Every structure is written in C-alpha cells, then in structure tokens.
Amino acid sequence: MRKITLKLLTELPQKYITTGLILVIILYIYGILGSYFIMDLNLLDSIYYATITMATVGYGDYIPTTGVEKIFATTLALSGVALLAYVFNVILSTFQERMILYSKGARKMKSIERMEDYYIICGYGRVGKVVFKELTERNQNVIIIDKDEKITEKIEDSSSVVVLNKDATDNDLISKLAGEKCRSVILCTGDDVINIFIVLTIRETNPNAWIVTRSSKSENVSRLKKAGANKVISPEVIGGQGLYYESARPHLLSITVKHDLEGIFPEFKLISKHGCTLENIQYHLPGIETPFIREIKKKDYVDGENYKNYLNSNDDKREALENLYKTVNHIHTHVISGPDNSTFDELIKDLEKIETVIGINLTHAQIAEITKKEMESKITQ
Incomplete structure (x- = not known):
C-alpha cells in the first residue's frame, strides 16, 4: 500500500504542483518582506514570523500593534490558510481520483485473470x-x-x-x-x-x-x-x-459431411454440446468449385430447436430445403469455430457416429471433384 500511495502522489499533474509551489513562494516572499519593512524585524525574525503566521501557529512573541501591522498580519494569515486549503484540496482531490482509477484498473485486471x-x-x-x-x-x-x-x-x-x-x-x-x-x-x-x-x-x-x-x-x-x-x-x-x-484460424474447422435433412438437428446438438459455433454451411453443387454459402453464426441449441419448429410449421420452406439437399446430393461443408483443436477432435468423433464424414479442411476444388464423381456414380446406377 505504501508503494501504491507513493506512486499515486508522484504522478500528480505537474501543473497543479507547479501552481501550488509558485503561490507558496509568492506568499512567503510577501510575508518576509512585510515582516522586514512593516514589522521592522531583522531578516531571520522576518523569516520566522512569516512562517508561523502563514501556518497560523502564532506563538505571540511578535504582536502587531499599529493598524498597518495588523492589516499585514491578517492578510498573511488568511492568505496562508486559503493557500494551504487550496494545495491540500488539490492533492486530496487528485489523489482520490487516481485511487478510483487505480481501483477500477485493478478490478479490470482481476476480471482478465478470471477469463x-x-x-x-x-x-x-x-x-x-x-x-x-x-x-x-x-x-x-x-x-x-x-x-x-x-x-x-x-x-x-x-x-x-x-x-x-x-x-x-x-x-x-x-x-x-x-x-x-x-x-x-x-x-x-x-x-x-x-x-x-x-x-x-x-x-x-x-x-x-x-x-x-x-x-x-x-x-x-x-x-x-x-x-x-x-x-x-x-x-x-x-x-x-x-x-x-x-x-480464429487456429481454432476453425471445415468439415465436409453427407446426410439428409433429418440429420441437421442431431448434428447441431453435438456442435452446441461441445461449445462450438456453426459459422456457415457451404452447399456444393456437383462439379462446381464455388459453393453456395449460408451464414449461420449460431451456438445455442435453442436456435436449432427454433429452426426445427419453423420448418415443421412451414411446409414450403421445408420442401425448398429438401430440394436443396437433393440438388447437392446431401454433400455440404460446415465451418465451425471452437475453443481448441482437442475439442474439434472430440466433435469429429461424435459426428462420425451419426453421419458420413467425407473430409476435414478440404479445398473447394477437392470437394468439387468428389461431388462430380458422386453425380457420375448416381447417373451410372
């Protein structure tokens, strides 16, 4: 705590410190000169009298008697009180502000430590x-x-x-x-x-x-x-x-799979279970390298449930999606972001249990070749 206090005090705005010092010096010079010429004291006693009067100590060893002396002593004492009040107020106010900022900064760093x-x-x-x-x-x-x-x-x-x-x-x-x-x-x-x-x-x-x-x-x-x-x-x-x-590239997974419309929701449930986010789905038209991409950006399973209910209550939308799946021969790619690669390994193992995983991080050209062969094989049959 001692180090913190010292640091805060040494970081007070320079302009406030400079202003306070200048005012103290001016008032001190005024007190010395007044004591020397008005109070008729020698130099050493003038310094002493100016000091105790500014500090409002007043030992009573030098008492002003004339009107001019009393006016001088009064102005010096009041100015000393006002100046000291100003200086201490500046220091305390600034110190308090910096303490608040320091406390706020400390709380922020604690929050980061908990992340x-x-x-x-x-x-x-x-x-x-x-x-x-x-x-x-x-x-x-x-x-x-x-x-x-x-x-x-x-x-x-x-x-x-x-x-x-x-x-x-x-x-x-x-x-x-x-x-x-x-x-x-x-x-x-x-x-x-x-x-x-x-x-x-x-x-x-x-x-x-x-x-x-x-x-x-x-x-x-x-x-x-x-x-x-x-x-x-x-x-x-x-x-x-x-x-x-x-x-996010170190923790971004591109997985190409094959399943029908009913496989959407078990798949999304697994993605959500592993704390991953489904960024987009890429539908690969047979033999065409550039896929049709749908932005998803969903993580919570509730979103999947809502979409499932939406399809169940809108037959035309469900039919359109089924036709899209048939067009791409049920082959599509999920781009998934997640916390780390070990999570992806577990996710891939779980997905392989419920659907066909064609490949991981395949290029568009590789997928186009796969869909082309799939379509040729289907025609042959």
Missing part, C-alpha cells in the same frame, strides 16, 4: 468495431485496448468484455496479456508503425502467440510478416469480418 480464453483487440476504430461485433456474436471473451476513452465509453465491462484505456505499445501490458490464455491478438490500428512495434513487443516474450494485423499500406505487409505477424490483412479487401476469421 479462461480471450481475444485482444488493439484499436477500437472502424475496423475494431466490426471485429468486436463478430466476436461478441459468438460469445467470446474480449479485451479491448484503446487509449481514447471517448470511443469506448459506450462499451460496458462484463465478465466477458474488458476495456483497457491504455496505450497498446506499453511493453508490460501487451506482453502480459498475450500469454497462454490469449487465443489471438488482433491489431486494428490504422498506423502500421504502431502495429509493427506491437508485433515485435509480443514476439519478444510470447513466440507462440497468434497475431493478426491490418496493414494500411501494401508495402508494409512484408514488414509486418517479418516482424512476426501470423496473418496480415488489408481491411479494404476483406473487412473486419476477415480479421476475425483469420484470428
């Missing part, structure tokens, strides 16, 4: 907001680092979201946060120099950290990669959503 896994977003600008939206839609833990309090003031801290209004280039801060519990560091600042510096800082202490960064200028892409970034993205090309997908 099991989290993403770090450095820079909450236009791109950072999109990345944050993508993460929160998937119920991910997020730490936002941006020194501008105004642009983050609408974000409420919670058990899964913590805002740190600090400088991301602070070595101790980013190095500490980008440890084992950090899934990915996403650099969204528009300054490539700052991004390079942060990448280098992280790499010094966290060689295994997964770092995804934006690059405002194409010529800096290679520099950011050399600095240690795993992925360098141009937001103008793929946007904030792409930054999220790249940040």
Whole structure:
C-alpha cells in the first residue's frame, strides 16, 4: 500500500504542483518582506514570523500593534490558510481520483485473470468495431485496448468484455496479456508503425502467440510478416469480418459431411454440446468449385430447436430445403469455430457416429471433384 500511495502522489499533474509551489513562494516572499519593512524585524525574525503566521501557529512573541501591522498580519494569515486549503484540496482531490482509477484498473485486471480464453483487440476504430461485433456474436471473451476513452465509453465491462484505456505499445501490458490464455491478438490500428512495434513487443516474450494485423499500406505487409505477424490483412479487401476469421484460424474447422435433412438437428446438438459455433454451411453443387454459402453464426441449441419448429410449421420452406439437399446430393461443408483443436477432435468423433464424414479442411476444388464423381456414380446406377 505504501508503494501504491507513493506512486499515486508522484504522478500528480505537474501543473497543479507547479501552481501550488509558485503561490507558496509568492506568499512567503510577501510575508518576509512585510515582516522586514512593516514589522521592522531583522531578516531571520522576518523569516520566522512569516512562517508561523502563514501556518497560523502564532506563538505571540511578535504582536502587531499599529493598524498597518495588523492589516499585514491578517492578510498573511488568511492568505496562508486559503493557500494551504487550496494545495491540500488539490492533492486530496487528485489523489482520490487516481485511487478510483487505480481501483477500477485493478478490478479490470482481476476480471482478465478470471477469463479462461480471450481475444485482444488493439484499436477500437472502424475496423475494431466490426471485429468486436463478430466476436461478441459468438460469445467470446474480449479485451479491448484503446487509449481514447471517448470511443469506448459506450462499451460496458462484463465478465466477458474488458476495456483497457491504455496505450497498446506499453511493453508490460501487451506482453502480459498475450500469454497462454490469449487465443489471438488482433491489431486494428490504422498506423502500421504502431502495429509493427506491437508485433515485435509480443514476439519478444510470447513466440507462440497468434497475431493478426491490418496493414494500411501494401508495402508494409512484408514488414509486418517479418516482424512476426501470423496473418496480415488489408481491411479494404476483406473487412473486419476477415480479421476475425483469420484470428480464429487456429481454432476453425471445415468439415465436409453427407446426410439428409433429418440429420441437421442431431448434428447441431453435438456442435452446441461441445461449445462450438456453426459459422456457415457451404452447399456444393456437383462439379462446381464455388459453393453456395449460408451464414449461420449460431451456438445455442435453442436456435436449432427454433429452426426445427419453423420448418415443421412451414411446409414450403421445408420442401425448398429438401430440394436443396437433393440438388447437392446431401454433400455440404460446415465451418465451425471452437475453443481448441482437442475439442474439434472430440466433435469429429461424435459426428462420425451419426453421419458420413467425407473430409476435414478440404479445398473447394477437392470437394468439387468428389461431388462430380458422386453425380457420375448416381447417373451410372
């Protein structure tokens, strides 16, 4: 506690300290000169009298007798009281503010310590907001680092979201946060120099950290990669959503399966059970490389139940979906995000028990070849 108090006091705004010292010096000079010329004291006694009068001690060894002396003593005493009150008020007020900020910061760090896994977003600008939206839609833990309090003031801290209004280039801060519990560091600042510096800082202490960064200028892409970034993205090309997908790449699974319409809900139940999120479904038309993609972004099994009830009460929608499944010969790909690769291993084992798993992380070209052969085989039969 002693160290904390000393640190807070030494960090008081310089302008307040300077103003207080200047006022004390001016009043002290006034007291000495007045004591010397008005009270007719020698220099040493003038210093002594000015000191005890400003401090309102008043031992009574020097008593003003004339009107001028009394006016001088009164103004010196009142000014001393007012000045001391001002100085102490400034110190105490600032100290209290800093204590509140320190306490708030300590609570934030405690929240981070309780997080099991989290993403770090450095820079909450236009791109950072999109990345944050993508993460929160998937119920991910997020730490936002941006020194501008105004642009983050609408974000409420919670058990899964913590805002740190600090400088991301602070070595101790980013190095500490980008440890084992950090899934990915996403650099969204528009300054490539700052991004390079942060990448280098992280790499010094966290060689295994997964770092995804934006690059405002194409010529800096290679520099950011050399600095240690795993992925360098141009937001103008793929946007904030792409930054999220790249940040989740170590824990993103693409699994190509084959099942009929009734297999949707048992499949989604398993995905939900393992704490994963179904990002999208890709339907592969026979022999065509580019699939038809449906965005899903669902994690809770309740969503699956709601969709099942929707199909059961809308025959035309169910028929349309059945026709789509028949068109693609029931072959489609799920893109799933999850907490780690070991979870994916368990999920794949469970899915293999209820449906045909054709392949993992296949390219569109590979899937197009598979669907082409499937269709040829069906025609032959």
